[in-house]
Amino acid sequence: MQDSQKKQVLLVGNPNVGKSTVFNALSNKKQKTGNYAGVTVASHSGTYTYRNEEVEIIDLPGSYSIYPSSEDEAIFSKFLIDEQKNYAGVIYILEALSLKRGLLLFQQIQDLGIPMILVVNQIDQAERRGITIDILKFSEALGIKIIQTNAKEQIGIDDLKEAVLHNEFVKTGRISFETPVEHKDFIQKLVSHKGFDNEYKAWMSLSLGTDLGRIESIVGLMEEPDSKSLVPKRLQVQETVRRYQAVDKILADVISKKPQFKELLTEKLDKVLVHKFWGYVVFLMILLVIFQSVFFLAEYPMNWIDTFFSWLAAFTSEHLPEGPVNSLISNGIVPGIGGIVVFAPQIGILLYFLYLLEDSGYMARVVFLMDRLLRPFGLNGKSIVPLVSGTACAIPAVISTRNIENLKERLLTILVTPFMTCSARLPVYSIIIGLIISDGSFLGIRYKALVLMGMYLLGFLVALFSAAALKRFIKNKGKTYLVMDLPTYKKPLFLYDLKMVLGKVWEFITGAGKIIFIVSIIIWFLSYFGPKQHPDQFVATNVELDHSYLAKMGKGIEPVIAPLGYDWKMGVGILTSFVAREVFVGTMSTLYSLEDDAPEVKVIDKMRRDVKPDGEKVFSFATGVSVLLFYAFAMQCVSTLAVVYRETKSWKWTGLQVAMMTGLAYFVSMIAYQILK
Amino acid sequence: MGKILGYDNDSLKMPNKIIEMGLLPDTAFRILYQAPFSGPMYVEFGDEKSRIALREEEGNYIIVEELN
Secondary structure, three states, rough: OOHHHHHEEEEEEEEOOOHHHHHHHHHHOOOOOOOOOOOOOOOEEEEEOOEEEEEEEEOOOOOOOOOOOHHHHHHHHHHHHHHOOOOOOOEEEHHHHHHHHHHHHHHHHHHHOOOOOEEEEEEEHHHHHOEEEHHHHHHHHHHEEEEEEHHHHHHOHHHHHHHHOOOOOOOOOOOOOOHHHHHHHHHHHHHHHHHOOHHHHHHHHHHHHHHHHHHHHHHHHOOOEEEEEEEEHHHHHHHHHHHHHHHHHHHHHEEEEOOOOOHHHHHHHHHHHHHHHHHHHHHHHHHHHHHHHHHHOOOHHHHHHHHHHHHHHHHHHHOOOOHHHHHHHHHHHHHHHHHHHHOHHHHHHHHHHHHHHHHHHHHHHHHHHHHHHHHHOOOOOOHHHHHHHHOHHHHHHHHHHOOOHHHHHHHHHHHHHOOOOOOHHHHHHHHHHHHOOOOEEEEEEEHHHHHHHHHHHHHHHHHHHHHHHHHOOOOOOOOOOEHHHHHOOOOOOOHHHHHHHHHHHHHHHHHHHHHHHHHHHHHHHHHHHOOOOOOOOOEEEEEOHHHOHHHHHHHHHHHHHHHOOOOOOHHHHHHHOOOOHHHHHHHHHHHHHHOOOOOOOHHHHHHHHOOOOOOOOOOOOOHHHHHHHHHHHHHOHHHHHHHHHHHHHHHHHHHHHHHHHHHHHHHHHHHHHHHHO | OEEEEEEEOOOOOOOHHHHHOOOOOOOOEEEEEEOOOOEEEEEOOOOOEEEEEEOOOOOOOEEEEEEO
């Protein structure tokens, strides 16, 4: 019962007006904000309690109109209309700098008879530009109370909570959209015959086109069935143009501004950042700075973490009572967890840069720059956002494809995004590169860093070319286009983003930690026990690793992986990686810690020394390259697959993705090993 | 500088987003930049000086006149 007592409130507005910032200011939950249309592509909810009232706020994806043109907008429209019975009202957010665009959707919702509270956010920004908004007149003209906020500074948030508490949601009876004369008769008949509450609802059901079937069945209502003028799209255009004309009239009375204001910062920055030549140079430089920081800045904390876990393993080994539990903890769990925590600094730095870029408004410029270059591959400029954020994690990246309007481009983006080098691959790459690449440097950049950068580049190129290959097999539905807002640049929220990053990194550590914990325990059990060695034993305990059940299983799959150059231990590592790639490191740590009893020796050194029965190094150059390629291409992440299925609603495409990626991985790794060995 | 007069007759193929974003008849605009190889155009328009990226194909739906 408690759930139904919670008051449900929707946050609605255009993309990039600060909905997520208001959401974060209201609720305790942290959600990623950005300065790029489409940061909230799924609906999120959070709660707050104000004066003993519990309120659930739902942050819906931004939209410019009630008529959706992409998946995220469709989510918004559907929720707004279908869930009307369940929510108390809508908090509609207008950005002071683009009132005109925001009022279009506002008036559509108002005409649907949905109760609303109107918030005008970032008034300070407007004032700084010499724009004054007469709030009283504005409020009168719209027939609704207006709350002014500056959500970043927490200003006005209490007023908003107070308004929600007192249910100040207003449902104005008036309708700002007047049905065009030529359709008036028909719409009025529709209202009386179909029981619509008002003319606009009848109009909207026609414009949405969803009720056409029903309309056709009542075609007798039409005196002259002029189906041409009732094309949904025409009606939408007609409505939008008319509404904007009305909005212009309202705003003329409300806004006064000093003439000739210029967005100086944005104008100056864009002279360089979207420049035909320098724009691309700057983009590449930014990527280089990010990768340099990921590798060099992160090195120090990584060493501390590594040293700490080696010490912890030695400490637990020494101080816990001898026996299986000791071996499980100091050989299995501690190195397993340590193997993941050590990558937290790199992941954190990468995420932090991505967040800052999103906040600043730069990502929209990247879309602008990349659109033409991505089109030959069947992708859209907007695909660059999932591709770049795929370097952190494919899961949010796949979800962020929702604002790509064209279904074919969206599907292609979803299919190839997992090729991008995500942070879970980083631990695997680092450890293998550490094993097979020497310490030298070229032009001051170390070989290891160069190879790692090469792996990122490889992921990107394979994503592009597989998109180009796949585009032949996907039917195109609808037109491809790019119509995208270019926001003004804003100073990124450095501190806020840092908090977000720490939260995400903590999630990564605990999430991966849990899996690795379980996997480590399973591996340890399988390696501690083995087939019986004496007739009177049920199973053998504390066996040599080579005689354990684990080795037996690993050796069982050896024939499949031998052409790629892997021994049974790597086979086990790859198998466990299908839960999540980073588990490979945990598995290797556990396996190599089990082999001898010198926990203070770093795992990587043990791996380096390991030899196959024939005396060949286990991690030779050929095997290393083969492993790198396998991890670059194979689809090994169950969570990503689940999200891909959810987004495509198709087993066919999900299955194709697994087969394509993993098949490519096996094939390429085998060729590389056979050539190099 | 230019001014939007209207849209190509074939407005059924035109993405609604163009109008929804505020590129309406009588709106003044300037094309500030264009990405290389006939890439998207960077257009500033209207009283609110909104900025928008759109491709040449989308631009072709819009009928404009030159202003000085």
